[in-house]
Amino acid sequence: MGIQKDRVKFNVGGKIFETTATTLAHAGRNSYFGAIFDGDWNLSDSCKEEHFIDRNPDCFAVLLDLLRTGYLHVPPTLSEKLLFREAAFYGLLDHVRTATRGQFDGDRLRFSRSVAGQAPGDGTAIRGAPDGGCAVAHGSVVHVYDWNFEEHPTINFDYQRINDVGWADPGTLAVAACERLNRSGASAGGLALFSAGSGILRHRFQVAHEDQFKTYTAGALSFSSDYKIFSSCKGRSNEYGIGVWDLITGKQIDFYYEPIGWSLGEADRVQWLNATNCLMVATLFPRKDDCYISVLDFRDKNNMVWFWSDTGAPASDDRRVRDAVAAEEGMSICVVNEYEDLGFMDLRSSAGTVRWCSRSRLVMKGKLPEEPCYPKLTWHEGKLFSSMNDSISVFSGPDWVLTSRLRRSYGGSICDFSIGGDRLFALHSEENVFDVWETPTAAII
Template structure:
């Protein structure tokens, strides 16, 4: 490996890559960080030659200068760019440039690939990585992780499930060993029903093995030490409401509240709760008790300041504005709300998730896409009070019910939507076309 001569009198650095001379500045090279090959070019004092592809080098140098992908990047295979960025130690810059060039366009999602999984188990949970590019998939007793390019994957065996005591924290970056196991204090054999997180806290819903008590523990995300306990319920007699553990936890960043929800099925129908907790004061701010057309699934959109549910009886999508919580009947139906028998349960198994300014609801093997239409303001415009909120169901022909297996999970990250289906040992990747190189 060879490096350029750097004149002490000049800020310009010249480097010969594969026989082609490139010139840049010391400041540009040092942007790559001290661990990058680029930064080491600044300190070399003898004539060197870098025996690499000059065309790929020019793309990476452009990314370093501007933070964006050049138009000519379309001519390259993404695998070559990935390997070259790893060689120079600037893979993170390539990831960021792809994010800049790839927007999530809900109306123009296309199936881009299928990610196969090892083994016979179908995926139960999918979670995009923090940068939105990679993906973690739980299937059976295994966890498979895909990198941001979705071309490299690794699988670890992880003991544990919803009926396994405690919450295992697994270090996927270092061989998949169990870092620690979190348990509900003073309760033996407590099982985990749901997890969630904010930038500061980890939230875990526990239920005792005898199913006579449940609670939500709050942990410091950096130390994993317990901070507080909320929503503790001890079950006495036939108190059905207290017997329902929370099976979904979502942090609402805009109002610093934790939304928790759980439901229970009985011969008389499905009942449940949606609660909003101030974690710091340990006070429940609001509660919605679900009796009529209880939710099959519920989610919250920070962008829209709205909670959405899909009714287990009707299968329709409902919403409630976070600013109007506390009203007796907060839910507003987005579809055609019809009187249905409690035994119909058209929404059983439907999933609902929000991403950006859109809401996605799975119906069988297809997906409905809902978006808000702003109709105007009333009163003092500075108060930003909406006259009415109108959500429109958009045509999503590519994901209409096509006779494929039923959708059992949705997740979003970057410009991608991930879909899992019943009895399928793979993940569908849907994404918006990129203005740069296609991943």
């Protein structure tokens, strides 16, 4: 890119600023400033003398300094919300996000803030958005927050209890619940896509069998890189299993029917494995006394390529699986029990045996929450995250050594947590609140 060193003058709300095209080029071609230059970052004829912008000059000064130095300094007299609004106008929100938070590092996370919820009762799920916002499901309502924690219009899903939510893309939420017919005979509930910004229904997915539409309960969700959505489905006849739809057309493109003796239609977790183009499906305790974990390959119709179950094993709480997650490279599955003991299964072995690593000694001392929650797992950037009561443990390295622990005393047990963008979100059960953890930016030398 050939960048001219011409000086550029702006009149912003009556205040004069002078800079260079080189500095403005840091904003990027899709920014406000990219629009007033040609392909070589030369000013158009109408802007060569002075470019007037009828916006806030104090915010412009902060954003211009950000383009000059790469660092963001917000004076205490300036409202952050106002600054973020102005950054959105200039197309600089990504620059602001980068300057305010460091690259995600599970061992360097620091508590950022707690956000009070807006609905009564226990939360169902929290899901981090790709841009650092989040969605929180309570009962039949989903509360959506942008990365600045401004709340968007709520999603009220036909007064049906929501089982799972997921981000199809930064602007679209998938919501899964029980489907029913309303008084007019129209379908309500099920699985649908909503606008994250407006809460407006965009599309409702249907389950068809033998050319007839069926009512069903949608459960755990997952998405593939080729724009497919997967959901566990529980119906009233023989459509139990995993449904697959095309996110672009909305059409059902596959359905994996539940084998006899398994519980795919009531799965607690489904996870798409990009490395193997397969889907992990896990039905866990206490939904079922026996745990079922399988890997499905949809390229070969109805092909279960790997499975494991603790059916027939001695019933003991210390080995009942509470959650499961597949490694990002897709070669192993990690499970966790009630005491935060981790178990690992190698997908390259057909035996499906579990290698347990006791973590019970790592449980924090002191008073336990009044309502302990089952542990949850997440795998992110080669690290394993596991919630236990009111804390989240981070395990690293080939031996999965405990390298850090995140804990807040406010809110009680963690009922769910999620990583989205460059943040970790933890939803508490005893208080309607979720915590936000971020990696701090590097110190300015």
